[in-house]
Amino acid sequence: MNAAILVLALLLCVAVSAILVRVTRLPLPLTQIALGAAISVPDFGLHVDLEPHLFMLLFVPPLLFADGWRMPKREFFRLRERILALAFGLVLFTVVAVGYLVHWMIPALPLAACFALAAVLSPTDAVAVSALAGRAGIPKQLMYTLEGEALMNDASGLTAFNFAIAAAVTGAFSLTQASVSFAVVAAGGLGIGALLGWALGAFQQWLAGWNRVEAQGSIAMVLLLPFAAYLMAEELGVSGILAAVAAGMALNLKSAQRDPGAQTRIASTHIWSMIEYVLNGVIFVLLGLQLPDIVGKGLEYSYQDHGLAGPMRLIAYALAIAAALVLARLVWVWLLLHVTRLYAIWRGDDAPHLRPLPRRRRLFLATGLAGVRGAITLAGVLSVPFVLDDGTPFTGRNLMIFLATTVILISLLVAAIGLPLLLRGITVEDDPEAExxxxxxxxxxxxxxxxxxxxxxxxxxxxxDADGAAPASDAAARxxxxxxxxxxxxxxxxxTPQSVAARGRAELELRLVGIDAERRELTRLHRVEAINDTVYNDLLYELDVRESALRLRGRRAEA
Structure with missing residues (x-):
């Protein structure tokens, strides 16, 4: 299919999903996946051969860069023990535990391939978790932990996956060499990303001294930064994913030292919001496009070879792996919480961020279900080579792709059902951000x-003024x-937080009513040609900025 038509079709699906989600009442990711699966049936003929390396280049760097930019740095550093333990420790624990489980269930699949499957299933998708939780919401401290984990475990999981694939292809593996290589890859990626982010921030700070530098030009450079960090890191043999994350965090830290101007901030916020929405939507639509082909053909071939027992066995394997991933996550989180508490007691620190997070059983279970797998897992498993170094076919490649894809779907469905139920009505500590x-x-x-x-x-x-007039003082008094x-x-x-909150909501609603009335009156004046297009558009822009600020305040109050 022509590439231009394909891109337009994917964008149309993302636009349509925004309408369908209001009708189906399903979480947006599931709606987009279902839409992608629906348009992939033979009657429509929309099929996409997902190229993993191209996918990683086009989608992953900007999304991870935006997550790194948006991630609150204070909370990231306060929760660094938990985040790093989940992003690196949990990945290693998952690779070993789930890898041996898969090898025990499917002895014909080589152990290195089992480790590779477990590794590619270890990265999580915090964006999907936030969307799947729905109106119940996720406590902010837990969400910050999940976001930080997702930022880091993409790199750790894919790096472990690459080592396991290399061991399966070559038949050789050294734990010492792999550990050193992993440290070099991670440190190199973080260093390159931080250097590029800091350099661009310094360059923008230098440009800020010039007059009439267009905000769009500065934003265009920022848009190119994640791709530059990713490509440079990958070219040097280190983690491009961590480079994109570090570039976003470093640029944000550097940008906090200067004032880019209101126009730049407004434009940057809207542009990145649109990019994230579109790219995330396209990712889930692409995932839906792959499902019928991978899952349907896998079950069909298994039925042809082994009868009804074949598909049932494959589904049982996928369910067992999905359950093992949740169980491994729960075990690791339980251990982490107890170790963190003991360390805090030993250090004499009773800070809120070191207290046990899931004070109740439901929140603890929600932490386990929040390990949703997404497109990173699919792109990684599709990159499994077809042949080994000696030219023989890679044993179990199709089985690995089927199991990974099915586990992604299972994790999404379980989280979509379980998270709203577990989080509904749960009470959490007062939000310190409100104060x-x-x-x-x-x-x-x-x-x-x-x-x-x-x-x-x-x-x-x-x-x-000789007459004693003080116009500035009069304006200042008002x-x-x-x-x-x-x-x-x-x-x-x-x-009176409760009554004030109610009054705040009422005031917000009334302000929005007033802005809507202003907009209608401006439209009437423009229609009767009392004002021209320039005046009309400028005044509309002012109203739009005010409305955006009010709605942002309302969303933060509801969070």
Whole structure:
């Protein structure tokens, strides 16, 4: 199929899924997967041969870069023990435990291939978890841990997968050499990504001293950064995935030291939001396109060779592997929590981030179900070579692809059903970010009052009107009154959080009603040609920015 038509078809599927999700009430990832599977039937004739290396280049770097950019750095460093233990320790534990289980169930599959299958199943997908949890939501501390884990375990899982595949292809493996190589690959990827992110941040800071530098040009350089970090790291033989993650985190840290301007921030936020939505949607549609071909043909061939027992055996294998992945995750999380608690007690640290996260059994089980597998697993397993070094076929390649694809589907379905049930009605600790936000707003308003008053006195002194008029002071008084009203409302939040929350929701709704009325009136004025297109578009843009800020505040309040 023509590449242009294919791209347009995938984008159309992503657009249609946004409508279907309101009708089906299914989580968005499952809706997109079902849509992809539906259009892959022979009558439609839309089939895609997924090229793993091209997939990794086009989709993985920008998504991981955006995750690294967005990941709260303070929480990442506070939770670093948990994140690294899940991203590296859990991957190794999964490779060994699940690898030996697969070899015990399927002795004909070589042990190295079993380890490779377990390794490619170890990366998780935090984006899918957030979407599958639905309205129940996930406690922020748990979500930060899952996001940090997903950032790192893509690299650790795929690196372990590559070592296992190399051992299966060549028949040789050295634990010492593999450990050293893994450390070099990880450190090299992190170093290259951090260096490139810091360099681009410094370059943008230098550009900020120029006048009239377009925001779009700066954003275009940022869009190219994840691909540059990934390609450079892969060319040097280190982890391109970790390079993309480190580039996002480093650029964010460097960018925090400068002010790129409101236009750049607004444009960057909208552009990255659209990129993430489209790329994630295309990934799940592509996954759906692969399902009928891989799963359907696998079951069909097994039925032809072994009768009804063949497909039943394959499904049993997939269910057993999916259950083993959840069990391995639960065991590791249980051990991690107890070790973390003992270490905190020994260190005398009772910080909130070191307390046991799943205080209740349901939250603990939700942590286990949150290990959803996604497109990284599919792209990795499809990269298994067809032949060994001696020219013989790779034993069990089709079986590995079938099992990995089926486990992805099982993990998605189980999480879609289980997570909302487990998280529904669960009580969590007070969100510390709410208090931080309130204090930040208070300090910002107080700083604004001081700055406005000082600027007004300076402007009036410069004017030096003979009649004693002080227009700047009059304008400042109105602005300061507005700020003081906001401070009064913020200070009330501390005493009556429930009533203030209800009042805040009502105020938000009324503000949105007012903005909608302003927009309708502007449209009427434009229709009768009382204002031209330029004035109309500029005023609409101001209203859109205000509405976006209000809706963002509303989403944060509901989180």
């Amino acid at each position: 931080e936000e309130r204090n930040a707003r208070l300090h910002a308003c107080e700083a604004a009052i001081a700055a406005v008053g000082e600027a007004a006195r300076r402007l009036d002194a410069q004017r030096g 602005l300061i009154a507005n700020y003081e009203l906001r401070i009064h409302g913020l200070r009330e939040d501390q005493d």
